[in-house]
Every structure is written in C-alpha cells, then in structure tokens.
Amino acid sequence: MFTYTLRRLLFAIPTLLIISFVIFALLDLAPNDPTGDLPLTIPPEVREQIRASLGLEQPFFIRYLYWLQQFFINEPLNILERLTGWQFGDGHRMRVLSWATRSPVVDLIVQRLPQTLWVVGLAYLFGILIAIPIGVISAYKQYSIFDQIGTFVSMVGYSVPTFFTGVLLIVVFSSWLQWFPSVYDTNLEVTDFSSFLAQMRQMVLPVAVLSLYNASQITRFVRASMLDNLHQDYVRTARAKGVRENAVLLVHVLRNSLIPVVTVIALGVPTIFSGAIITEQIFRVNGLGQLLIVAVQGADIPLVQTLTFIFAVLIVLFNLIADVLYGILDPRIRYE
Amino acid sequence: MQLKDITKGNGSMKKLKLLLVGTAAALALAGSAAQAARGTDGDLKILFWQAVSTMNPYLSGGTKEVYASSMVIEPLARYDEKGELVPMLVTEIPTVENGGVSKDLLSMTWKLKPDLKWSDGTTFTADDAIFTWQYCKAPDGGCAQAAYYEGVKSVEAPDPHTVKITFTEPKPYPYSAFVGAQSPIIQKKQFEKCVGAAAPGCTSANFGPIGTGPFMVKEFKPNDVITFTANPNYRDAAKPAFATATLKGGGDAASAARAVLETGEYDYAWNMQVEPEVLATMLKAGKGKLETAFGTQVERININHFNPDPKLGDKRATKEGGPHPALSDPAVRRALSLAIDRDVIVETGYGAAGRPTCNIVPAPAAVASTKNDSWCLKQDIEGANKLLDDAGWKKGSDGIRAKNGVKLSFLYQTSTNSVRQATQELVKDMWSQIGVATELRNISASVYFGGDPASPDTFQKFFADIEMLTNNFDGTDPEKYLAGWLCDKIPSPANGWQGENEVRYCNPDYDKKVAELSKTADPDKRAALSKELNDMLTEEGALIPLIHRGSVSSRSLTLEGVRMNGWDSELWNVADWSRKK
Numbered sequence: 001m002f003t004y005t006l007r008r009l010l011f012a013i014p015t016l017l018i019i020s021f022v023i024f025a026l027l028d029l030a031p032n033d034p035t036g037d038l039p040l041t042i043p044p045e046v047r048e049q050i051r052a053s054l055g056l057e058q059p060f061f062i063r064y065l066y067w068l069q070q071f072f073i074n075e076p077l078n079i080l081e082r083l084t085g086w087q088f089g090d091g092h093r094m095r096v097l098s099w100a101t102r103s104p105v106v107d108l109i110v111q112r113l114p115q116t117l118w119v120v121g122l123a124y125l126f127g128i129l130i131a132i133p134i135g136v137i138s139a140y141k142q143y144s145i146f147d148q149i150g151t152f153v154s155m156v157g158y159s160v161p162t163f164f165t166g167v168l169l170i171v172v173f174s175s176w177l178q179w180f181p182s183v184y185d186t187n188l189e190v191t192d193f194s195s196f197l198a199q200m201r202q203m204v205l206p207v208a209v210l211s212l213y214n215a216s217q218i219t220r221f222v223r224a225s226m227l228d229n230l231h232q233d234y235v236r237t238a239r240a241k242g243v244r245e246n247a248v249l250l251v252h253v254l255r256n257s258l259i260p261v262v263t264v265i266a267l268g269v270p271t272i273f274s275g276a277i278i279t280e281q282i283f284r285v286n287g288l289g290q291l292l293i294v295a296v297q298g299a300d301i302p303l304v305q306t307l308t309f310i311f312a313v314l315i316v317l318f319n320l321i322a323d324v325l326y327g328i329l330d331p332r333i334r335y336e
Numbered sequence: 337m338q339l340k341d342i343t344k345g346n347g348s349m350k351k352l353k354l355l356l357v358g359t360a361a362a363l364a365l366a367g368s369a370a371q372a373a374r375g376t377d378g379d380l381k382i383l384f385w386q387a388v389s390t391m392n393p394y395l396s397g398g399t400k401e402v403y404a405s406s407m408v409i410e411p412l413a414r415y416d417e418k419g420e421l422v423p424m425l426v427t428e429i430p431t432v433e434n435g436g437v438s439k440d441l442l443s444m445t446w447k448l449k450p451d452l453k454w455s456d457g458t459t460f461t462a463d464d465a466i467f468t469w470q471y472c473k474a475p476d477g478g479c480a481q482a483a484y485y486e487g488v489k490s491v492e493a494p495d496p497h498t499v500k501i502t503f504t505e506p507k508p509y510p511y512s513a514f515v516g517a518q519s520p521i522i523q524k525k526q527f528e529k530c531v532g533a534a535a536p537g538c539t540s541a542n543f544g545p546i547g548t549g550p551f552m553v554k555e556f557k558p559n560d561v562i563t564f565t566a567n568p569n570y571r572d573a574a575k576p577a578f579a580t581a582t583l584k585g586g587g588d589a590a591s592a593a594r595a596v597l598e599t600g601e602y603d604y605a606w607n608m609q610v611e612p613e614v615l616a617t618m619l620k621a622g623k624g625k626l627e628t629a630f631g632t633q634v635e636r637i638n639i640n641h642f643n644p645d646p647k648l649g650d651k652r653a654t655k656e657g658g659p660h661p662a663l664s665d666p667a668v669r670r671a672l673s674l675a676i677d678r679d680v681i682v683e684t685g686y687g688a689a690g691r692p693t694c695n696i697v698p699a700p701a702a703v704a705s706t707k708n709d710s711w712c713l714k715q716d717i718e719g720a721n722k723l724l725d726d727a728g729w730k731k732g733s734d735g736i737r738a739k740n741g742v743k744l745s746f747l748y749q750t751s752t753n754s755v756r757q758a759t760q761e762l763v764k765d766m767w768s769q770i771g772v773a774t775e776l777r778n779i780s781a782s783v784y785f786g787g788d789p790a791s792p793d794t795f796q797k798f799f800a801d802i803e804m805l806t807n808n809f810d811g812t813d814p815e816k817y818l819a820g821w822l823c824d825k826i827p828s829p830a831n832g833w834q835g836e837n838e839v840r841y842c843n844p845d846y847d848k849k850v851a852e853l854s855k856t857a858d859p860d861k862r863a864a865l866s867k868e869l870n871d872m873l874t875e876e877g878a879l880i881p882l883i884h885r886g887s888v889s890s891r892s893l894t895l896e897g898v899r900m901n902g903w904d905s906e907l908w909n910v911a912d913w914s915r916k917k
Contacts, residue, residue, distance in 0.1 A: 031790070036785045037781075037785070039808075041808060045482075053478025101390050102542055104539070112560075182595055183584060283587075286586045290559070299786070
C-alpha cells in the first residue's frame with residue numbers, strides 16, 4: 001500500500017506540471033484582455049502601457065517559467081518564512097501578483113479561504129449528515145411514501161439550479177419575512193454570543209441552498225448502494241442466523257454500502273475549496289468561488305491560473321485519497 | 337413620517353395639505369442647516385455589485401475603483417451634478433478672467449486652501465500635486481489615468497500653496513490634470529517609494545491611500561469589502577455625518593437593488609442595470625428610491641464605411657478593401673436611422689436610465705445640439721422606404737432590397753448583455769419593415785472591448801456591417817472626443833487596429849473644424865463648433881446615436897444629501913450625506 005501511494009504521488013508531479021501548462025496555454029490563447037473592462041475613455045496608448053506594466057509583452061514561455069518559479073519556489077519560501085521567522089536571501093522575491101488588485105494572489109486566497117470553508121464546508125457536512133439517514137430509510141423501505149417523497153425532494157434539489165433556490169430563499173426569508181440577511185458580512189468577527197448568532201443567521205440561507213444540493217446528490221448514491229447490498233446473500237445469511245434487523249441494516253448492510261459512498265464524498269471534497277461560484281455570488285459570501293469568477297470576468301490571468309491550478313492539485317490529491325480509502329475500507333481490494 | 341401622513345389626506349384638504357407640506361419642507365431645511373456634528377449618524381452602507389479591486393485609481397482605471405477611492409482621495413476641483421467645476425482643495429477655479437490661466441493658454445495656477453491636512457495629520461502642500469504628476473508619468477508604471485496629464489510640460493510649486501501647471505502647447509480647455517475623480521492627489525510621503533515599476537509592490541499604500549477626503553480606509557479586502565472611518569482631519573469639522581462607512585462588493589445588479597429597495601439592508605447601491613419593470617416592483621416596497629444622472633454616455637449604432645467582406649482577407653474593413661458596397665450610400669444610412677423607434681427601445685430596455693437622442697454629444701446643455709431632433713427623433717418608416725426607393729434599392733421576391741446585386745443584408749454585432757440583445761431584436765424588426773435584413777451576433781464584453789489586435793471580434797476591428805456600443809467623454813469638454821472621428825484615427829493594421837474612429841468616417845471638412853476647435857478658447861465659440869461637429873456626424877450618418885444613457889443608483893429613503901452626479905464620482909459629496917432624523 002505504501003509503495004503504491006508513493007508511486008502515485010510521484011506520478012502526480014508530471015501530471016500537475018502538464019496541467020499547469022495546459023491551464024496557462026488555454027488562458028493565454030483565450031481572447032481576453034485585462035484592460036477590456038476599463039472605460040472606453042482610456043485611450044489605446046494608455047492601455048498599451050498598462051499591458052506592458054503587467055508584463056504582457058514578454059513571450060509566452062518566459063511568462064510561464066516566471067509563473068512556475070513564483071508559484072513553486074517563491075511562494076512556498078514566503079510561507080516558510082512567515083511560519084518559521086527564518087529569512088531566505090533578501091526576502092525580495094517576485095510573487096504571483098493579481099492584475100486587478102496588484103496584490104499577491106496567495107494573500108487573496110488566504111483571505112478568502114475562511115468564509116468558503118465555513119459556508120461551503122458546512123453545507124457539505126450537513127449534506128452528508130442529511131443524506132445518509134434518508135438514503136438508508138429510502139432503500140430499506142423502497143417504494144414507500146417516505147421513499148417517494150425522498151426521491152422527489154432529491155430530484156428537485158438536484159435539478160433545480162442554486163441560482164433559483166438561492167433567489168427564492170432570499171425573496172421569502174429576506175424580503176418578505178425579514179428573518180435572515182440577504183448579504184453576507186465578511187467583516188463579522190465572532191467575539192460573543194450575539195455576534196455568533198449573527199454569524200449563524202447570515203449562514204443559514206447559503207448553507208441551506210448548498211446543503212439541499214449536496215444532500216440530494218449523496219442520497220441517491222446511498223440509496224442505490226444500500227439497495228445493491230440489501231439483496232446480497234450475506235444479508236439473508238445474517239437474518240437466517242437470527243441477527244436482529246437493526247444490526248443487519250446498520251452493521252452489515254450500511255457498512256458495506258458506505259464503501260462507494262465514502263469514495264464519492266472524498267472525490268467531492270475539492271469542490272468545497274473551489275467554492276460555490278453561483279451561491280457565493282448570490283449571497284455575496286465572497287469566498288474562493290466569487291474570487292475565481294471575478295478574476296475570469298476581469299481577465300485577471302495570474303489569479304485564474306493560480307486558483308485553477310490549486311484546484312487541480314486538490315483534485316489529484318483527493319483522487320489518490322479516495323483510492324487509498326477504498327483499499328482500507330474494503331479488504332478485498334489491494335493495490336500492488 | 338409627517339409628510340407621508342399629510343399626503344394621504346383627501347382632495348378637499350388640498351390647500352391645508354399644501355400649507356403643511358410647505359411647513360414640513362421648511363422644517364426639514366432648518367433641520368439640515370443646523371446639522372449635527374461629525375460622526376453622529378452611525379454606519380453608511382454602500383453596495384457595489386462589481387467589487388472594488390484597489391483603492392488606487394492610477395493603477396486600475398475602472399469606474400468602481402475611481403468611485404470608491406473618491407471617498408478618500410480628492411482632486412483639486414470636481415464637477416458638480418450640473419457639470420460645473422467646483423473647487424475642492426483650492427480657493428477658486430482658475431480662469432483667464434481671474435488670471436489663473438495665462439493669456440497665452442500655456443499655463444494655469446491653482447491656489448490651495450490654507451491649512452489643508454492629510455488624514456494622518458501632516459500638511460498638504462503643492463509638493464504632493466507635483467509628486468502625483470510624476471507618479472503618473474513615470475515609465476513602467478502603467479498609469480491608467482495618464483491621459484489626464486497629457487500635454488502637461490511641468491508642474492511646479494512657486495510656494496507651498498500654489499500649483500503651477502505648464503502645458504506643451506496652448507490648451508483652450510485646461511481643466512484635466514488634478515480635476516475630477518480620475519485624477520486625485522496622492523500623498524508624496526506614502527507613495528514616494530512606489531513610483532514606476534515599484535507601484536504594484538506597494539500593496540498597503542494601494543489598498544489604503546492616505547487622503548484629504550471625508551473618510552479614510554480602515555480595512556480593505558480586495559474584491560470584497562472596504563470599511564472606512566471618518567477622517568478626523570477633514571477640513572469641515574461638522575462633516576462627514578457618518579462615523580463609519582462600509583462598501584460591500586459582489587453579486588449582481590438585481591440583488592443589489594433588492595438589498596436597498598426591498599430588504600433595506602443597504603443605504604445606497606450603485607449602477608442598477610436592471611430591467612425597468614423589475615425595479616418598479618421593488619420600488620413598491622417603499623424603502624428606497626432611484627437616483628438618475630445623465631452624463632455623456634450615448635448608446636450608438638456604428639456604421640462601417642469600409643467593406644468588411646471576409647473574402648477580402650487582410651484588406652477586410654480597411655481603406656484598401658474599399659468602401660462598403662451598401663452602407664457607403666448616404667440614403668441607406670439615413671433610412672436606417674429613420675426606421676428606428678428610439679422611444680420603444682428606451683421603454684423596454686432602459687426606463688429611467690435612458691432617453692432618445694440624435695446627438696453623439698448629448699450633454700452638457702451648452703454643447704448639446706437640437707438641430708436634428710426634428711427629423712431624427714421620430715420613427716418614419718414611410719420616409720425611410722421612400723428614401724430607399726428613390727435611391728434605387730428595389731425590394732426583391734424575398735422582401736429584401738437590392739441594387740446591382742448588392743443586398744441590404746447586414747451583420748449586426750454587439751456585446752453580450754440582455755438589454756443590448758433586446759435592442760438588437762427590436763432594431764432588426766424595425767429594419768425588416770424597410771426591407772433590410774439583419775443577422776444578429778453578440779460577443780463577450782471582455783473580448784469585444786478587449787482591444788486585442790489578434791482577435792477578429794473587437795469593436796475596433798469591426799468585422800461586421802453594423803455594431804452597437806456605448807461611449808462617452810470624461811468631464812464636460814467634448815474636444816478630444818470629437819477628435820476621435822478624424823481621418824487619421826481610423827483603426828487599421830498599420831496602427832495595430834487602435835484608434836477611436838471605428839466607423840471609418842473620413843471628411844476633410846470635419847478634420848478642419850476639429851483643428852479650429854483646438855485653437856478656440858472662447859467658451860461660446862467652442863460650444864458652437866462642437867455642435868456643428870456633432871451635427872455633421874448625425875446628418876452624414878457617420879453613425880446613428882440611439883440612447884442618451886444615464887446612470888441609475890438606488891438609495892434608501894433614510895439617506896439624505898445624495899446629489900446624483902453624472903460628471904464625476906457618484907460619491908462626490910459623500911461628506912454631505914446624512915441619516916434622516
């Protein structure tokens with residue numbers, strides 16, 4: 001298992017390098033321009049100077065190599081410096097700078113991470129917590145009223161887009177009832193009970209929208225996997241031995257059914273980091289998803305490049321984790 | 337509250353009502369005169385659905401950055417809501433009459449107000465203005481507002497309270513450097529080490545410039561939210577009324593409107609690009625109102641005077657490719673304009689944010705022509721049809737007009753935007769009534785306006801017959817803007833497809849008049865010349881002006897003092913804003 005993991009990790013390096021190159025080339029080929037959003041009153045000569053000051057006049061490969069150096073050497077060194085207080089060289093390193101804000105991309109990401117992890121991460125957690133019991137009961141009582149309603153709700157949650165449910169919740173709970181705010185306050189610091197309550201209130205709507213979406217997806221997996229296992233021979237054997245029904249369901253069937261579900265959940269973790277672009281935008285959570293979409297719209301290429309690459313790293317990493325987890329959970333599977 | 341109750345009264349009480357309204361108004365006036373001290377009105381909450389990326393307008397140039405930074409850093413003079421210059425950091429506006437502008441129009445002198453202080457308590461001097469100019473002209477800095485300092489030979493300080501600007505050639509309209517929200521003064525002490533290539537590295541200065549304005553930055557979260565506190569050293573001790581301000585970004589225009597008009601969570605939201613009927617529903621909640629201001633923005637249809645036929649290869653849409661086979665006929669251009677019903681377009685797409693226009697220079701009133709309003713503002717399908725018939729464009733069996741094998745069938749492009757697509761549909765329908773076929777196309781805004789010479793889809797390359805966009809000029813003087821239609825401003829491969837004359841209009845008489853304008857100093861003569869130039873463009877069908885576009889923002893009914901401005905930052909007088917008591 002260890003050699004397998006090591007081999008996969010080594011394989012990840014060329015994979016990621018190729019991914020970074022493909023992202024860079026794609027962004028470079030895209031007919032986008034960082035001065036495209038500026039007012040037309042800014043004359044072309046000035047636009048040319050702006051482009052030059054962003055380093056755009058350099059050839060493609062030079063810019064790519066710069067980025068590699070900045071991302072793989074300068075930024076890790078910076079993080080190391082900050083964590084340990086050591087000084088490497090004179091401390092003046094070129095960092096990956098966002099074109100729109102002219103500030104280091106990594107600082108922007110660090111600033112955005114908390115709200116994304118809170119809102120999107122919590123929604124993922126709630127989604128899982130809701131999905132598993134519903135999935136189990138739906139499968140155990142297949143075609144019952146509960147199953148029908150569960151299936152209906154998950155179908156609705158899965159097929160209705162978040163930009164609809166989000167706005168619907170805002171209209172009902174913010175405009176009519178005025179229970180929850182429609183705008184997320186990223187400056188809110190939880191210091192006492194009332195600010196904690198305010199934080200809870202502003203998280204309710206976005207978390208609800210995303211939880212519904214996540215739960216409906218995972219419920220379907222749990223249900224399908226439970227149904228597969230419920231008709232297996234070992235279930236009949238367990239029942240024949242006189243094992244109590246609860247134990248049959250929760251110990252034998254559920255455990256086995258969760259193996260594929262855990263992989264699906266692990267594979268979904270990177271989406272927490274990539275944020276929920278639409279939901280973040282609707283509620284102005286301004287996490288990583290919003291950062292990415294603003295960067296794409298404004299042709300802030302270094303920011304898009306770095307963000308998408310970090311997502312790529314996470315996806316590669318969690319694929320590996322999912323594979324390893326699968327091996328640990330299911331003793332029949334061995335990678336050698 | 338009082339006002340509201342009174343207006344509910346029935347018709348028979350009209351007189352009493354009027355009287356009471358008058359009293360209430362008088363009371364309100366008295367109230368605002370005896371205004372409370374600085375920082376007594378709590379938090380001002382502003383919403384920009386396009387989030388602010390930096391607080392340094394010299395590094396960004398985006399409208400949102402210019403507006404946000406205008407709460408903190410100020411120019412020497414600004415435009416008010418009528419488009420008139422008002423002194424901010426100076427005692428008066430220099431003119432030739434008061435001796436502030438030299439007779440030869442080669443220099444101007446600004447006198448700073450005494451005892452001005454930066455928000456950090458240090459003294460504001462003429463050195464800061466000199467530095468600002470040096471900062472923007474430094475090579476490799478990529479200063480986005482460099483155009484404001486064009487033609488400036490030197491900036492000097494004869495004494496710490498005097499700023500003297502010398503120009504390279506006579507400037508009939510000298511108000512550009514240090515005027516308006518786009519060219520504010522930054523502090524020398526703070527930005528001294530941030531000149532040229534070092535500019536982007538000064539993140540903390542770019543995110544929190546020290547200014548002379550009513551507020552100072554407390555915390556800046558790029559592309560997210562800015563928190564401000566009142567500037568303790570602001571020159572008016574009673575202002576600003578708000579102790580703090582929050583400028584939140586992100587989301588979309590409709591939800592921003594909702595946060596002000598329906599839920600009342602925010603006091604002010606910028607740029608309500610929302611369908612008129614959606615706004616009307618939101619207004620029914622009774623929590624806010626819309627503020628409109630008209631600057632110089634005109635949505636126009638550009639007519640390609642050169643042939644954009646793809647068969648021409650490299651010569652496409654260039655002079656070498658020859659004139660447009662159909663659109664070079666003045667009758668066709670005029671017919672296209674006549675067939676358009678501008679009122680319908682305003683009604684469906686713009687509402688309060690637009691009004692029909694036939695001028696490319698629609699404002700300020702002094703330079704706005706009314707000469708062509710009589711024939712051009714009203715739709716005239718019959719007249720357009722007759723014009724085309726007389727010019728020999730005959731309808732074929734498919735209902736499309738043609739002459740000598742050239743069909744009146746056009747490719748009509750614009751940027752992707754729901755209002756623009758709706759307008760395209762309407763215009764297509766109107767043109768079909770005069771036997772003109774149109775093929776519609778829309779292009780992502782960042783490509784269309786991106787100016788990338790390698791892309792075939794930019795509005796400058798204009799590889800289409802017809803295109804639509806909005807443009808405007810900053811400030812109130814249209815000289816530079818009108819110079820955009822000079823023959824040598826035509827985009828071509830030789831100049832990297834840059835140049836403002838996208839329509840490829842070329843008229844030696846027009847060029848001559850522009851040259852005359854650049855030598856005229858008398859305001860009345862300038863206005864007359866500007867009008868003539870504007871009329872030439874409309875009459876000859878160089879382009880078709882459609883809509884004079886205003887900016888619409890929404891504000892809470894509890895917010896007072898907003899004077900919506902189309903000539904400067906909308907937040908230009910944020911120091912005077914206060915909470916209704």
